[in-house]
Amino acid sequence: MAAPEKKVVQPNKQQLLNRLKRIEGQVRGIHKMVDEDRYCVDVLNQVSAVNSALHKVSMALLADHTHHCVARAVQNDNGEEAIDEVLDVMERLLK
Template sequence: MNHCDDNNINPNMVPRTEKEIENLIKRLKRIEGQVRGIQKMVEDNRYCVDILVQISAINAALNKVGFNLLERHTNHCVSKAIREGNGEESIQELMNVIKQFSK
């Protein structure tokens, strides 16, 4: 699967491997299951602190996925852009997404 064949893809993108995609999907499905668990906790009128602990775990899991993507983006896509002479724009894009991610 070559993601660069898609016309909507940034030309600096370095396609993820099938293994990378598989790992991200596994993590996201696990998070999805955790969210459904919280919904059930709310339906069952569970103790607020127990729900908050689970929300904290989901936030940590999402942050881990996000940092994984940030690291990969920096090491592959930004690095490629720099090598190809498009580094300034790619670095600015990275800084903007870091600002957004850290809110």
């Protein structure tokens, strides 16, 4: 059974949404490039750009989470659980 969904207010929500919209456009562009049989290296360069952009979104979310959710958990004596959760997420991000 999945864990219950936790909801939070993202402090930089609009910036994240703007970045994700740009990434969405980049992915559509890659789809079009493949459909048009564009040169493989050009497609791979765009894939690399999307990966980099997603990494930046991940890092922004991780920073916000650490500064807000983890900090709050530490203040409320739930720090160990929050830190373990961050370490698990980081392990997945680094794979």
